[in-house]
Amino acid sequence: xxxxxxxxxxxxxxxxxxxxxxxxxxxxxxxxxxxxxxxxxxxxxxxxxxxxxxxxxxxxxxxxxxxxxxxxxxxxxxxxxxxxxxxxxxxxxxxxxxxxxxxxxxxxxxxxxxxxxxxxxxxxxxxxxxxxxxxxxxxxxxxxxxxxxxxxxxxxxxxxxxxxxxxxxxxxxxxxxxxxxxxxxxxxxxxxxxxxxxxxxxxxxxxxxxxxxxxxxxxxxxxxxxxxxxxxxxxxxxxxxxxxxxxxxxxxxxxxxxxxxxxxxxxxxxxxxxxxxxxxxxxxxxxxxxxxxxxxxxxxx
Numbered sequence: 436x437x438x439x440x441x442x443x444x445x446x447x448x449x450x451x452x453x454x455x456x457x458x459x460x461x462x463x464x465x466x467x468x469x470x471x472x473x474x475x476x477x478x479x480x481x482x483x484x485x486x487x488x489x490x491x492x493x494x495x496x497x498x499x500x501x502x503x504x505x506x507x508x509x510x511x512x513x514x515x516x517x518x519x520x521x522x523x524x525x526x527x528x529x530x531x532x533x534x535x536x537x538x539x540x541x542x543x544x545x546x547x548x549x550x551x552x553x554x555x556x557x558x559x560x561x562x563x564x565x566x567x568x569x570x571x572x573x574x575x576x577x578x579x580x581x582x583x584x585x586x587x588x589x590x591x592x593x594x595x596x597x598x599x600x601x602x603x604x605x606x607x608x609x610x611x612x613x614x615x616x617x618x619x620x621x622x623x624x625x626x627x628x629x630x631x632x633x634x635x636x637x638x639x640x641x642x643x644x645x646x647x648x649x650x651x652x653x654x655x656x657x658x659x660x661x662x663x664x665x666x667x668x669x670x671x672x673x674x675x676x677x678x679x680x681x682x683x684x685x686x687x688x689x690x691x692x693x694x695x696x697x698x699x700x701x702x703x704x705x706x707x708x709x710x711x712x713x714x715x716x717x718x719x720x721x722x723x724x725x726x727x728x729x730x731x732x733x734x735x736x
Contacts, residue, residue, distance in 0.1 A: 436485070436527070448471050449586070452472035453608060456579055470561050479589060480530070480533040480551075483593075492533070493526070493528070543591070552701050579611055579615055580612055583612040586600050625719065632671075672712070673710050676710065683700065702720050
């Protein structure tokens with residue numbers, strides 16, 4: 436597929452989700468809207484990659500495979516020496532791999548990476564898991580509050596018309612997103628919450644036994660790790676003590692090799708045992724810039 440084909444498909448699929456998206460959706464509407472929206476966003480991520488280099492979208496991007504997949508129409512001589520594959524693998528990368536690659540080329544993708552992790556999880560549940568595992572309330576909120584912003588962030592940096600993704604629902608969904616953000620005033624709520632935990636710490640910092648217990652738990656977690664998780668320090672935004680961030684790998688499955696492999700890592704949660712602050716939702720993690728953990732290039736898992 437070409438970049439233009441990925442873009443055209445992204446517009447069609449996202450447009451199919453728009454009619455259902457609202458502040459309060461029933462289960463069927465959430466399932467329908469999340470399915471088409473996530474598939475559309477996946478195509479949009481692949482458009483970002485294909486626009487840079489279409490090879491980046493292929494699961495097998497070596498010359499032997501990529502040349503006949505993408506450029507066979509430009510061949511002027513027969514391949515007598517087997518330089519190219521006679522049966523090229525046309526499979527393209529998954530949502531998760533596309534996201535990890537696209538964030539290198541797109542500030543909009545990087546800024547919304549926590550949201551995209553959540554959307555990828557919802558897509559996987561819809562495709563492979565019991566529907567009962569889908570958090571209807573959170574999926575509803577993601578689509579109604581953040582769906583428009585996600586598309587607008589990516590489209591604006593590439594001079595794409597966001598209206599072409601939402602059609603006649605554009606103004607309604609733009610206004611809905613703004614209304615929910617205004618009503619919730621998430622930043623103000625988070626600031627208030629952080630102040631509350633700061634006050635809790637001020638009441639605890641004079642308790643040596645409590646501090647020792649919190650420090651012991653923190654040290655114990657930071658010294659531990661598992662096969663698919665690790666803990667790293669993160670300065671608590673409330674009390675400035677050492678909090679613990681749980682890092683987990685993001686896996687994808689290679690059907691040809693029948694093996695799972697790591698596509699990237701993400702912050703699953705942040706817990707401070709000194710003031711009790713706990714952060715887990717993507718918005719909370721975005722607010723405290725949890726992804727800054729990865730900026731020093733450490734091998735975290």
